[in-house]
Amino acid sequence: MAIVGRQFPSIDVDAMNEMGDTFKLNVFEEAKNKNKKVLLFWYPKDFTFVCPTELHAFQAALEEFEKRNTVVIGASCDTPEVHFAWLNTAKDDGGIEGVTYPILADSNRNLANMLDILDVEQEYNDDLEGYILKGDNVTFRATYLIDEEGTVFHEGVNHMPVGRNVNEFLRMIDAYTHVQKNGEVCPANWEEGKDA
Amino acid sequence: MAIVGRQFPSIDVDAMNEMGDTFKLNVFEEAKNKNKKVLLFWYPKDFTFVCPTELHAFQAALEEFEKRNTVVIGASCDTPEVHFAWLNTAKDDGGIEGVTYPILADSNRNLANMLDILDVEQEYNDDLEGYILKGDNVTFRATYLIDEEGTVFHEGVNHMPVGRNVNEFLRMIDAYTHVQKNGEVCPANWEEGKDA
Amino acid sequence: MAIVGRQFPSIDVDAMNEMGDTFKLNVFEEAKNKNKKVLLFWYPKDFTFVCPTELHAFQAALEEFEKRNTVVIGASCDTPEVHFAWLNTAKDDGGIEGVTYPILADSNRNLANMLDILDVEQEYNDDLEGYILKGDNVTFRATYLIDEEGTVFHEGVNHMPVGRNVNEFLRMIDAYTHVQKNGEVCPANWEEGKDA
Amino acid sequence: MAIVGRQFPSIDVDAMNEMGDTFKLNVFEEAKNKNKKVLLFWYPKDFTFVCPTELHAFQAALEEFEKRNTVVIGASCDTPEVHFAWLNTAKDDGGIEGVTYPILADSNRNLANMLDILDVEQEYNDDLEGYILKGDNVTFRATYLIDEEGTVFHEGVNHMPVGRNVNEFLRMIDAYTHVQKNGEVCPANWEEGKDA
Amino acid sequence: MAIVGRQFPSIDVDAMNEMGDTFKLNVFEEAKNKNKKVLLFWYPKDFTFVCPTELHAFQAALEEFEKRNTVVIGASCDTPEVHFAWLNTAKDDGGIEGVTYPILADSNRNLANMLDILDVEQEYNDDLEGYILKGDNVTFRATYLIDEEGTVFHEGVNHMPVGRNVNEFLRMIDAYTHVQKNGEVCPANWEEGKDA
């Protein structure tokens, strides 16, 4: 958990948008160069059941994030082709049709490895006389909040089966923005509009 | 961020309770042996301004945590003697009088080092021809949710100036308990009583 | 290209069948324990354009392989969930509906790494002061023919854009079987029924 | 099997032509400098029984390869003197009289080692307290297709007793040339003149 | 005990003064740049019982030290915030109200580590398969006398429960000053005004 207070890694990752275009996306530069906050959330796999509810929830709140000058980016280790297939699958069929924010296709695990969020362990295999990986080598449900300088101001990881709460991320963005503007720290349970 | 899904470190740490007793507290055994969930939250320093609001907020919600079979434990790198002095300082004087849950005094940083949550960097010093530490070597605002097996099911770290939201931790405990009981995963924004 | 004449690696890999079941499949044991020949073919990615033609071609020839006591297995580095989604996509939509042989989901690249067939290179990244992978870390179009002892008797790799010829694999299986039965070597261009 | 998609090694190897001249031949430069495709095929040993049928088969198809701008080169680890003796032995006596393409005499195994196609293993010898090689240290039946840039676009290895199919190599050259010309990928079982 | 006769380490350490200001203090430069002698004394912890008597004793003798061109500096491993809280605690409540010399807050142990005065040992922990620290990682009661060149001319360490004798330090300062002025060595039990 060393990344809070540090710069997010500057690396190009393949991403897919809702138009079906594969393009390179650098999360750090997205924040720094466009002077935006970024919410980056990882989910384990395309074409599973929990995950689409989170993707739709972030889509539903997209306007709220935009009001707060915040870009939303999803991420998994599937390929761009698989993201596109899922984007073209209807919500009722377990798809994510309607999602408009970009999704990282970290198929080579470059970024996930740097963040150390792969749910993976090495195991010695006697037959092969070498180490192999256990599990599918996919990511936990990790979330990063990044400010306009590219600095991480929150990171959190949930165990596989627990979905995330979009409102809590909006609250933390508000609190951090409050500190940025007013130089005041935010006490526990602080919320915009309530008394600090 | 490797600790989610793994066992919390089993190590004795000095702690102070509201009676002024210094005793050894092992967070893992607190969960495992007493069959409790644990919420462990770290704050940077005693006798500062943000921190007491968080300590009071957790105190205020203590009954809610107890309903959910959850023990609350605070933690910083100050000594037991300092915790005791702060516990004896009135709330209006910036103290935490009235807090009844135990507070870890991780003065030797054993646990904070294992969790890798110290806000610290090494810097080469030319005069001394060696490396020295920058900063006070205190912890970030890190929070851990641990289940009855001693397994971590959430970890999160906030940058220094942003206070935590107690309700979000209650929500995640509910969601995880729901999964434990019903074997159902919880979608995004799930809350107890609402439809999953 | 060291594997011809050696035993195929004995390792369990996740696989998906047309019923939507994820199960462990060990190619070596499939040959050895069931006394079958195996044709194992790798393709780069699900939900692309060349690949399905190869998958359908192997499906079309499945009866011919069965006559020759040969099991067909496909393989890519996508997850079982993605394979299942693709199996449920109609042929006209670029899917592989109708494929009945199992497909390995080598998401953790355990087997692909052992076979050294990943189309990948390391590249030093100055910003990150470390090595990252170039490309999607997916496999070449590699094919393995394995006999009833689990020994590889042919391996071949095609560059990305060139599809495979199913008949040539049938011919090589026939030739090898001829050698097994008759102890005669097969000259160039040998085909079953023609004069050796 | 790392060589597909990479440049073929640029190294001079002794070769023998049908005139009895020993000369240096660099396969990579043969392709690159003369703007030709190259089919390079290896066989285990001169003066054996399977091998000459393959050498004659490639000779018989030489015109077809030339039509496709493709040079054919044979290769084994015998010396130029032995190649010449075999070239002077009549076909009916098991010789290869009539072969006109050059044959590499990789007696020092420089190229075979780089390609990792020697059928060889190390074995510890107790009497000698050291490792010795098992087997004759000759090559498998490996085949390489190389394009005009010197890049390998197919590699395949057959176990010792199975002869190669010359037509399949012509098909792959056609398919690759089709991709070069039309930018279209070739599906499974594609053949020139049939529909892609 | 290698430091006598050597230069005191030149390093900035956080310090707290009686005004509540946190500032950087470099003991070596305090001596060298201001042409002063320095008495630096370490105590284990704020908010304990022995320690304040020593802090008050040095305060009471402050005028005597000043007459001898000597600056007094206290030091522990607590944070500046804790020092300030203790400075604001009345003497009768175990506080050090009234102390006017600065107190180092060596929270990151940079200086204490260099001086090797931390009361700490490593211990192997079987559960954690690693070394952990025993004890609170706080300092012994160490005292340093430093001359105007920044050179240490006395160092002493007392076991935890024994308080220091302020007069003895005054005597040693006098003796050393006598040597500086007169070039005469001082015999045992020498005191200013008595015969040498």
Place this chain on the structure above:
Amino acid sequence: MAIVGRQFPSIDVDAMNEMGDTFKLNVFEEAKNKNKKVLLFWYPKDFTFVCPTELHAFQAALEEFEKRNTVVIGASCDTPEVHFAWLNTAKDDGGIEGVTYPILADSNRNLANMLDILDVEQEYNDDLEGYILKGDNVTFRATYLIDEEGTVFHEGVNHMPVGRNVNEFLRMIDAYTHVQKNGEVCPANWEEGKDA
């Protein structure tokens, strides 16, 4: 300065007594086996000027140390023969005639090296292409107070020209004995008979 709170090294060292006998003396066992406290003081060299005043001062106070169950031992790196010659030299001639406590002759520097109290530095010598020692390789004026368990409870080092104060050592022995008897810590400037 790591030795306070630890056991004094258990090692035999040559010593000379006033009878002219060379014998082995183990300081640790002197304390532990005889159930005595020990005051061990080091001086740089025999036959110098400051040192004899210290040796006579300890002799003069010998009765006071004995009352406190404390053995006095002197020590330097000279040989037993030299100690004996000095013991036979009259006080007026700069000798130490009349001293009755034993004096360690740590000629091989075994103990002084363990205590790290030799006034010595390494220096590279260009002519000899190696490191040589600067200085006479003799000890600082170091003093150790050791309790009946062999544990060090005070250590102090004075720069060469400053003589020691015998009374301060008596005071520290009294204070430590007070803690041993009464379990009370001794505040600053504590003296037997005064109020703690």
Place this chain on the structure above:
Amino acid sequence: MAIVGRQFPSIDVDAMNEMGDTFKLNVFEEAKNKNKKVLLFWYPKDFTFVCPTELHAFQAALEEFEKRNTVVIGASCDTPEVHFAWLNTAKDDGGIEGVTYPILADSNRNLANMLDILDVEQEYNDDLEGYILKGDNVTFRATYLIDEEGTVFHEGVNHMPVGRNVNEFLRMIDAYTHVQKNGEVCPANWEEGKDA
């Protein structure tokens, strides 16, 4: 040239006899187990011009060697198949028809490497960034005389173009046998029947 006076390496090497059988031959055991002397001679390559004259010369003297209880063995690095082809080539065509002693086919160079008689050097190749071998990696014209214990009593190496003198080897066998029988050393130019 370390092998004189030592045991010849005990290793099985493929060999070809005049019947066309490939069999394993262990030179050391040939001497030791059959109680024979052995003359082992190496030549560079089959199907060259000098070499057959040497092979025929040893054949012509075979009876003389047999009289002296000596087995003759030839050796090169060609394969058994090539030896057989050469044995079937008439003397007038540069073949060795009529040779009846066995010929080692040290195709994997196991024995030649141990004897260090390969005419080979390593050369760095800039294009390939590695070392390659210069030359054909064949042997010098080396000869070994081995006694009935398997001990080497002569070794000699000629540069490529100089043929060997069979009579000189007969003379040395006689001289060594003379020493074995009579215990007398043989002076220079000694020959059987002349005076020693």
Place this chain on the structure above:
Amino acid sequence: MAIVGRQFPSIDVDAMNEMGDTFKLNVFEEAKNKNKKVLLFWYPKDFTFVCPTELHAFQAALEEFEKRNTVVIGASCDTPEVHFAWLNTAKDDGGIEGVTYPILADSNRNLANMLDILDVEQEYNDDLEGYILKGDNVTFRATYLIDEEGTVFHEGVNHMPVGRNVNEFLRMIDAYTHVQKNGEVCPANWEEGKDA
């Protein structure tokens, strides 16, 4: 036996001539600078029985060597003084009086070590806890023929008790000279004047 075909080591060695002069002799330069062939022969020890017969035999053939532009040089590991004593000992007394060619005195074994012709082995000695040499550390009966470029064209080693045949060396010099002049290789048993 790596030296055939390579340059003889260029090193100065002490030598003795029949005049009793000790001088430096460099075998390589003797060949190269004077445009001579060199025969260099080693014998184990001065003042033994076999050796003088060889030294006299070379002396007797000296004219024949000179006709062939060849210098003869003897060599052992004795000192120049010992060579001189032996040269002054009559032939009938086992001496070598009358020898006129120079003899190397390789007392420091520099050259013998490079040629690896010392009859020596290491043996572990338990008493001394180290390796010692077995045997006298003298050379085998090794012979080198070197051409006018300093290149070795024959090397041979005989076991201790077998004397050398001077005529065989003359024959090899003739054969090599024949190749040098005519570019023709010399078959087995070739001799000057006979048909090649």
Place this chain on the structure above:
Amino acid sequence: MAIVGRQFPSIDVDAMNEMGDTFKLNVFEEAKNKNKKVLLFWYPKDFTFVCPTELHAFQAALEEFEKRNTVVIGASCDTPEVHFAWLNTAKDDGGIEGVTYPILADSNRNLANMLDILDVEQEYNDDLEGYILKGDNVTFRATYLIDEEGTVFHEGVNHMPVGRNVNEFLRMIDAYTHVQKNGEVCPANWEEGKDA
């Protein structure tokens, strides 16, 4: 015993002369710069019984050494202060009063270590888990004769209890000087004035 024939180490060592002055003395420069021979003799310890007889014997012969252009220097590992005390002790009291040549005070053993003449061994101490020195770490009775170039021409070491013979050193100086002057070697038992 590697130092004969080599240059004596050039290093400054503290020395004491009969005036009581401590000064630096470099034995090598004493010879080289002043164009003198040097006799350097080591003895174990000041204030012992054998040693003074040797020191007086060299004093008695001082004129003879001076006649031979030879400087005498004594040496032990005691300090200059101890040397001075011994020089001031009457001969009858076991002192060396009357000695006028300088005596090295190699208290830090720099020179004795280089010459490897310390009578010392390392011994493992179980209690201390480390190596300690056995013995007093003083020197053997070693003697060095050094010529005007600073080159050692004799070195000798006697076991502790055997005194040296001054005349033998005079004889060796004469012999060496004879060689220097006449270029003649000196046979056994040679003495100046007798026939060589």
Place this chain on the structure above:
Amino acid sequence: MAIVGRQFPSIDVDAMNEMGDTFKLNVFEEAKNKNKKVLLFWYPKDFTFVCPTELHAFQAALEEFEKRNTVVIGASCDTPEVHFAWLNTAKDDGGIEGVTYPILADSNRNLANMLDILDVEQEYNDDLEGYILKGDNVTFRATYLIDEEGTVFHEGVNHMPVGRNVNEFLRMIDAYTHVQKNGEVCPANWEEGKDA
């Protein structure tokens, strides 16, 4: 010069006696097993000019050594054969005829290496890209006196041209024997019969 006071190395060395027999001689066992003192003297080379005078001088004094229970042994690095030749050379011809004590033939330098008395240095040779030895690799004029336990009680080394004094060795044997018998140390210039 580390060997005084230690055991002489126990190793067998070839030796020659006046009968012409080569035998193994172990100097240590010669002393220990036969309860003798040993004088071992080394000289550089046989057949030189100084050396025989020393060998004759020791022979002349042999009776004196025997009276003192002392065995005399000579030693050089020549072979036994060379020693025998020299023993058979008349004194007038520079030989050592008449010598009856044994002479070590340390041709393999085993013992000389252990004693570190070879006059040899390594020198880098640019042509050969390696280290070679300078000089003849023969010994200095070293002498060892060994007692009946095999312990060395004197060692001395003279530079090449200076002969030894036999009487001085007799004197040292007497002195050491005196100490053995009487337990009294021998002062400088001590001689048997004179007052100690």
